[in-house]
Amino acid sequence: MLAFLLTLGALLGVVIALAYAERKVAAFMQDRMGPTEAGPQGSLQAVADVLKLLQKEDIVPAAADKKLFKLAPILIFAAVFAGFAVIPFSPDLIPAGIGIGVFYLLAIISLDVVGLLMAGWGSNNKYAMLGAMRSVAQIVSYEIPAGLAILSVVMVCQSLDFQEISYQQGALMNQFPGLEYEMNWLFGIEALGINTTTIGGITTWNIFRAPILLVAFVIYFIASLAESNRAPFDIPEAESELVAGFHVEYSGFRFAILFLAEYSMMVLVSLVAVILFLGSWNTPLPNIGPVALAYWTSGTPGELSSIGWGIFWLLSKTFILLFLQLQLRWTYPRLRVDQLMHLCWKVLTPVALAVVLIAGIWRLLMI
Amino acid sequence: MKEVKKHTGFGFVVKSLVSGLGLTWRHFKNARNRRTPEYVSDENYFKQPDGMATLKYPYEALPVPDNGRYRLHNEIDDCIVCDLCAKVCPVNCITIESVKATEEIGMTSDGTKKRLYAPVFDIDMAKCCYCGLCTTVCPTDCLTMTPVYDFAEVDIKNMVYHFTDLTPEQSEEKKQLLAKQQEEMAAAKAAALAARKKD
Numbered sequence: 163m164l165a166f167l168l169t170l171g172a173l174l175g176v177v178i179a180l181a182y183a184e185r186k187v188a189a190f191m192q193d194r195m196g197p198t199e200a201g202p203q204g205s206l207q208a209v210a211d212v213l214k215l216l217q218k219e220d221i222v223p224a225a226a227d228k229k230l231f232k233l234a235p236i237l238i239f240a241a242v243f244a245g246f247a248v249i250p251f252s253p254d255l256i257p258a259g260i261g262i263g264v265f266y267l268l269a270i271i272s273l274d275v276v277g278l279l280m281a282g283w284g285s286n287n288k289y290a291m292l293g294a295m296r297s298v299a300q301i302v303s304y305e306i307p308a309g310l311a312i313l314s315v316v317m318v319c320q321s322l323d324f325q326e327i328s329y330q331q332g333a334l335m336n337q338f339p340g341l342e343y344e345m346n347w348l349f350g351i352e353a354l355g356i357n358t359t360t361i362g363g364i365t366t367w368n369i370f371r372a373p374i375l376l377v378a379f380v381i382y383f384i385a386s387l388a389e390s391n392r393a394p395f396d397i398p399e400a401e402s403e404l405v406a407g408f409h410v411e412y413s414g415f416r417f418a419i420l421f422l423a424e425y426s427m428m429v430l431v432s433l434v435a436v437i438l439f440l441g442s443w444n445t446p447l448p449n450i451g452p453v454a455l456a457y458w459t460s461g462t463p464g465e466l467s468s469i470g471w472g473i474f475w476l477l478s479k480t481f482i483l484l485f486l487q488l489q490l491r492w493t494y495p496r497l498r499v500d501q502l503m504h505l506c507w508k509v510l511t512p513v514a515l516a517v518v519l520i521a522g523i524w525r526l527l528m529i
Numbered sequence: 530m531k532e533v534k535k536h537t538g539f540g541f542v543v544k545s546l547v548s549g550l551g552l553t554w555r556h557f558k559n560a561r562n563r564r565t566p567e568y569v570s571d572e573n574y575f576k577q578p579d580g581m582a583t584l585k586y587p588y589e590a591l592p593v594p595d596n597g598r599y600r601l602h603n604e605i606d607d608c609i610v611c612d613l614c615a616k617v618c619p620v621n622c623i624t625i626e627s628v629k630a631t632e633e634i635g636m637t638s639d640g641t642k643k644r645l646y647a648p649v650f651d652i653d654m655a656k657c658c659y660c661g662l663c664t665t666v667c668p669t670d671c672l673t674m675t676p677v678y679d680f681a682e683v684d685i686k687n688m689v690y691h692f693t694d695l696t697p698e699q700s701e702e703k704k705q706l707l708a709k710q711q712e713e714m715a716a717a718k719a720a721a722l723a724a725r726k727k728d
Contacts, residue, residue, distance in 0.1 A: 190560035191553045195583040493553045494546070 165257035169246050176477075177425040181208040184488055191492045215421075218414035223286060226411065230284030235412065235419040238277035242426045244270045249433050250325045252443050252472025253334060253463040263324040264316055267434065268309060271389070274427070275301050278398075278408050281420070285411035293407025296499065297398030301389050303506045308385035310514035311378040314521035315438045318350070318372045318528070324437055331371070332444030333362025333456040337463055349373055350528040362456035363448025367441035372524045378517045379439040381510050383483070386431035388506070391424065393491035397499060432483040433476070440479050443472035568592040592676075598659040599678040601652050603692040607637040607671035610645035614663035614672050622656035623663060624649055628703050631710045637669045647693050648700030654680065655688035 182197070182205060189196030197204025222228055248263035250256040260266060275298050282294020319327045329338035336342050336359065348356035348365060350372045358365045369376045388395035391407075399407035409420045436442060447455035459475075461467030497505065536545075562580030566589045567573055584590060593599065615623040626649035634643040664672050682688050695703070 187557065190557045190581070193556060193560070193580065193582045195563070195581050195585070198585060489550060489553055489557070493549045 165247075169257055170243070173243070173246065173426055173429065174422075176429055177422055178208045178212065180425050180429065180484060181211070181421075183484075187485065187488045188492050191489070212418060215418040216415060218417075220414045220416065221411075223411050225286045227284040227286060230280045231411070232416075234277050234281035234284055235416045235423070237280065238274055239419050239423040239426070241270055241273035241277060242423045242430060244273075245430050246426075246433075248324055249430070250328050250437065250443065250472075251476060252469040253329070253337075253461075255469050255472065256325055259325055260323075262322045264312060264322045264327075264438075267324075268305075268312065271427075271430070272301075272305065274423075281412070282408040285408070287411050289404045289406070289410045290408050293398045293404045293410070296404075297391060297408060300391070300395060300398060300502060303503060304385040304388035304395075304510075307381050307506060307510035307514040308389060310511070310518050311382035311385065312434075312438060314378045314514075314518045315368060315375060317518065317521050318368065318375060318525055320525070324442075327368075328437055328442035328444065331366050331368055331441040332460065333360055333366070333449060334444070334460060334463060335359060335362075335366070346371060347528070350524060352528070358448075361448045361450075362444065362460075364441065364446045365448050367444070367446075368439050372521060372528070374517055374520045374524055375439055377513065378521070379435065381514050381517065382435055382439070383486075384505075385510060386435060387487065387490065388502070390427040390431050390487075392428065392487055394494040394497050395502060396491075396496055397502060428484060428487060429480065432480045432487065435483055436476060436479040440483075441475075443476040445471065445475055566591050569594075587679075593678065595676075597676065598661045598674050600654065600675050600680055601657065601663070601690070602673055602675045603650060603652070604671040604673070605647065605650065605692050605694045607639070607669045608647060608650070608692075609637060609641055609643050609669055610647040610650070611668060613666045613668065617662045617666045619660060619662065620656050620658050622653040622658075624651040624653075626650075628700065629707055630703070631706045637671070639669055641669055646695060646700065646703050648695050648697075648703070650692040651689050652692065653689045655685055 185207065186196040186204075188194075197207035200206040200210045222231055245267050247258040248256070248260060248267055250259070278294050278297045278301070282290045282292075282297070285291070315327070316322060319330055321327055321330070326338060326341070329335050329341060330344070330346070335344055335346065344359075345352075346358045346366045348354050348358050349370065364370060369379055387393075391398050398404070404410070409417060412420055445456055445459040447459050449456040459471055461469070461471040559579040560581055562577075564577040564580060564582055564584070565573065566584055568591070610625060610627045612625050612627065615621075615625045625647060628646040628648055630644055630646055634646070636642055659674075661674060664670075664674055680688075693700070
């Protein structure tokens with residue numbers, strides 16, 4: 163219960179910061195100023211927006227399928243929020259440390275699609291319906307390259323446990339029960355003879371343990387943009403043609419929930435990308451001989467210092483990815499539906515399949 | 530016909546994507562600077578291509594030209610209530626009522642004697658067409674265009690600007706004074722006429 167409340171609180175904080183950052187970043191990239199009035203530099207703008215939404219009338223359209231309409235936001239948010247349960251925030255801090263975290267996450271995020279379809283269908287509105295259909299088509303399609311990219315990580319790490327995958331990517335690896343005698347080699351190739359087990363830092367991140375995962379990371383990042391309906395894959399919410407997509411009929415608190423779910427999804431996919439590819443809560447600084455930067459910036463597992471460092475590194479990397487998501491949104495134009503499907507089925511999926519194959523061979527080299 | 534070179538291929542796509550990111554990043558970085566509210570004749574006016582273009586309008590604004598035509602203002606102390614502005618106005622937005630003073634009221638700043646009170650001097654800015662004719666005919670230069678252009682109102686009645694310096698009571702008093710004086714003068718005239726007839 164405590165983990166639930168803490169995660170929810172942290173998530174709200176991050177989402178509010180992100181909503182503000184989105185407006186400011188967008189403004190700066192377009193030579194504008196963004197919000198300036200509410201609070202210093204407009205920093206309370208997102209809070210003010212949320213308060214405004216909470217005060218608004220809760221409108222349920224007369225012709226809507228009321229049960230579906232009311233249930234959809236709850237389902238969408240619950241699906242995304244449940245994904246946070248398996249995210250490790252530090253060496254000891256994980257809301258629910260289950261052994262099949264990756265599998266659970268993929269499954270629970272897919273539930274989101276059902277909620278989207280419910281919202282689109284229940285609204286009884288053509289824009290909402292079109293938006294929901296596009297959204298579902300897009301998310302279902304892009305789950306395949308995303309899943310394959312994650313699969314290649316699972317193959318390299320030989321684990322479905324996020325915490326175990328995290329430990330493998332740092333100097334603290336041997337402290338995880340079951341990994342006491344594991345070794346990390348540079349690029350995962352023992353033949354090179356460079357043992358990075360105690361060097362840690364960036365050299366043991368998954369994208370360096372098995373450089374093929376860099377390709378998997380790019381594939382996952384592109385697919386995750388599509389899964390969270392972010393530009394340039396935002397055709398489900400294309401303002402210029404669909405007004406707002408599946409949530410066009412929602413107002414007040416329900417809209418706030420959908421908005422929250424959307425931004426939570428962005429945070430979640432970035433967190434997963436960081437955990438699977440960019441060293442999770444591990445520090446990017448390696449131990450260099452007597453200068454044990456990695457140990458100094460990791461803390462001791464089981465103590466408060468490791469929680470602080472873990473959360474710091476995890477969130478820093480996540481915010482860099484989130485910034486990249488924002489920048490992509492304000493740089494690239496929206497893809498057409500056929501281009502979207504072309505990219506998914508004819509480019510990303512075959513490449514992801516090849517990456518899975520190469521990752522398997524790489525794993526053989528690592529033994 | 531020369532064939533247009535087609536840019537395709539993985540390398541080109543990646544290059545163009547990265548250069549797009551570079552563009553937005555440059556703008557993001559330059560957002561530390563912001564353009565300054567300078568007049569168009571200023572040297573820097575056209576030399577601020579980088580940074581945020583926004584001016585926080587109510588707090589900052591680009592200066593307007595001196596000879597621009599914006600909101601009218603009447604300096605009633607300098608006004609001799611000659612009614613020229615009301616006569617020249619093509620849209621009849623100036624309403625003036627005048628009352629002759631019983632004695633000389635004073636002088637305007639350019640030395641013209643004032644002999645008329647203005648119980649009503651209203652300019653309806655909602656009707657005004659900003660032609661500026663009234664300011665050219667004004668003999669004492671008391672009617673001027675100010676650089677104020679942001680004066681929208683919720684109630685259109687508030688667009689009528691009252692420039693008179695007399696309260697209704699004062700103007701009533703002046704009217705009565707004038708009537709009294711005219712009565713006295715008429716009486717004096719009648720007496721003089723009667724005296725002349727007697728002769």
